[in-house]
Amino acid sequence: MKKVQYNQFGDESVLDVVEQAVPAIKNDQLLIRVKAVSINPLDWKVYGGEMTLMSGSKFPKSLGIDFSGIVEQTGSAVTRFKAGDAVMGLLDVFKGGALAEYIAVSQTDIAPKPTNLSFEQAAALPLTGLSALQIIDQMASVGPNQDVLINGATGGVGVFAVQLAKKRGARVTAVVGTKGVAQAANGGADTVIDYTRQSVNHMHQLFDVVIDLSTKLSFTEAKSLMKPKAVFVSTLPSPVALVSSFVNNIFSGKKRKILIVKPTAEGLATLSKLAEADLQIVLNKTYPLSNVREAYREARRGNIVGKSVIVLD
Template sequence: MKKVIYKQFGDESVLELVDQAIPSIQKDQLLIRVKAVSVNPLDWKVYGGEMKLMSGSGFPKSVGIDFSGIVEQTGSATTRFTPGNAVIGLLDVFKGGALADYVVVKESNVALKPANISFEQAAALPVTGLSALQIIDQLAAVGPNQDVLINGATGGIGVFAVQIAKKRGASVTAVVSTKGVDEAAKWGADTVSDYTKQSINVLSQRFDAVIDLSTKLSFTEAKSLMKPSAVYVSTLPSPLTLAYSFINNLFSGRKSKVLILKSTVEGLNALTHLAEDGLQIVLDKSYSINNVREAYQEARRGKGIGKSVIVLD
């Protein structure tokens, strides 16, 4: 089978497409024939060496976190799936391995694919969808009549965060580039701010939650936009950020929280139900696995709306 690996940290040039044997499974695992894999910013942070403390320094390493596919084989102790089931799932966020013709996964990290979405759309759902759910429902605890600012609202997480925050009854201000203005409005944002025309720092409104998905708005900068007991959420889980947040939250009414993605069966099932109920899944581009370097190079430029996916046949 084909699989993407790398043997040293670096840019996209370290990514290699190699042939390997199809892996065997243990009794509590599933063998999935992969149909599509999404491109995540965490991927290039890991293969770029920014997450060494979490990913380790042993090589070779694998790439790709969330995927869609078809169950090929089931272990004797599994109970929820049968061969032929179409599924979505995700692997360890710091180890990856989804960019391969086949992956081995525990059934707790897999859910049935909603029938009303494609395999490409399904692959774009787990990581960013679970991230949005965790941010909105747990870290920011968004509820009715709250004011929420989402900075970087047209990225993979932002597409879902806007929609889920609206479902929770919040008033949402989305900060986007010019080409994302109309899209954010379609997803339900009450106010859309074009950062190319107006700096986020001049917004007069104060918010119950400031969610930075661009990684460019620091907690220090966000404080001027926050109500006295507001929450700031970052998606950069560095040791320094985690330590700063812990210390700040001991003394300040304005809380700083960091997303550390956790996969649960309940979360995956909640996502599939949202998709079945019409959650908009926005795809930017699709690539062949043979063009994996190009896929990551273009995604890193950050000019797209929604998620890019890599398709395997």
């Protein structure tokens, strides 16, 4: 089978499609024939060597976190799925490995694919959907009549964060690039700001929750946008940032939280239900496996709306 691997850290030129044996499954595992895998910024942070503390430096390394596919085979201890089921799921975010024709997973890594979604749409949901759910419901506890600022609102996480914050009854201000203005309004944002025309740092409004998905807004900058007991959520965990947010949260009313997404079967099941109700999934573009380098290069360049997805035949 074909699989994407790399043997050194670097840019997209390190990514190779190699031939490998189909993985053997253990009793509690399933073999999935992968249909689609979405691209996440975490991928290039890992293959770029920015996350060695979490990913380790041993090669070869694999790529691809969230996927959709069809159950090909089940181990004897698997009870919740059978061959032929359509599923979606995610692998360890720092190890990856979904970019392969077949993968071995455990049943807690997957959920049934929402019936109304294509395989491409379903692959775009797990990591970013879980991240948005955990930010909106657990970290920021967004509720009715709160003012929520989402900086980077039409990327993978932002598209879902806007919709979930609206579902919880908040007033949402979405900060996006010019291409994302229409999408942010479609997703339900009450106010849309094009960051190429207006800097968030010059806004006069104060918010209950400030969520930075762009990695460009620091806590120091965000403080001037926060009400006295507001929460700031960012998404780049580093030892220094985690320690300084811990110290800040003891002494300051303005809280700082950093996402470390926790993949859970329960979270995946919640996402499935939300998708079957009305959650919008926004796709940018699909690529064949043979164009993996181009796909990642374009995604990393940015200025796109929604998720890019690699399709396996």
